[in-house]
Amino acid sequence: MMNVSRRAFLAGMAAAGSAALAGRWTFGHPHMPDIKSGVDRITLGRTGLKTSVLGIGTGTVGGSQQLAMGSDNFTKMVRHALDRGIHYIDTADNYSTHIFVRLALQKVPREKYFIQTKTRARSAEVLHADIERFRRELRVDYIDSVLMHCMTTPTWPTEMRPVMDALYEEKQKGRVKAVGVSCHGWEPLVASVDVDWVDIQLARINPFGMKMDGKPEDVAAVLKKMHDAGRGIIGMKIYGETGLNSRDERLQSLKYVLGLGCVDCFTIGFTSIEQIDETLNLIEQALQQGVHA
Helix, strand or coil: CCCCCHHHHHHHCHHHHHHHHHCCCCCCCCCCCCCCCCCCEEECHHHCCEEECEEEECCCCCCHHHHHHCHHHHHHHHHHHHHHCCCEEECCHHHCCHHHHHHHCCCCCHHHCEEEEEECCCCHHHHHHHHHHHHHHHCCCCEEEEEEEEECCCCHHHHCHHHHHHHHHHHHCCCEEEEEEEECCHHHHHHHCCCCCCCEEEEECCCCCCCCCCCHHHHHHHHHHHHHCCCEEEEECCCCCCCCCCHHHHHHHHHHHHHHCCCCEEEEECCCHHHHHHHHHHHHHHHHHHCCC
16 A cells, blocks of 8 residues: 555545444444443454553653653552553553563563563564563563554555564564554555554544544544454554643543544553543543443
8 A cells, every 4th residue: 555645545445434433432343342441351353362441551752751750659550550450551662661661560470461562673683682672671471562663654564574574473483472563654554554464553543633643533444444354453642642631631532532443442651540540430431421422
């Protein structure tokens, strides 16, 4: 799907977009189980991997806000999240938060959490070295999901083939359970649609178009097509970059994302226990109100 214009692509996606928007507040999507809370477990597409609807992000403003918490406060926050039933921790090499995550998860049984991290490797050799280092930094035998981080060109499926092949090798060896990609930009997102190699797509989505790769309705149509093909879809930037302006806007965003029916789960960057508790409450409120919105 190289060099596809926005207009041409959207013309081909019109039916998918209409379906996504028509089901905006419907939680009975055929590929998405009914959920009652942010700690309910979902299955990420064809991967068979299960995790909580809500994930703890560690990359707010490039991870600087989580690092500013200090390791002790970060650990307290993550342990609170685990106690509440949150299962998913999202990190990345360039957030510099691997060590914080490792310390927060010390002595926690491996089956109690799902870790997704991301690599900026641009060669097979660097990718293999990254996986070894990530496993060492996180003190895990395997990583649930590893993504190629921040694809910015529509030609990434060709340019990144050596890294994709290397990640597939790591998956075959069991050191990585699922592979995928995050994109920054409309064209690289569109280019992802027909890349069957991708198990998991991390995508920016909210109803306000903040820090996104396109208009919300356009991105939603793309994600629906990916989801219908069996890809696990993880949302990010649900609250924009740092939390939106109000509780009402956060609720509105959660209603929108949950109502799309094609976002399996999502990660939000938190810096306090109170933020986690508020979001879990807002998810329940969104689920209760959404079908009537």
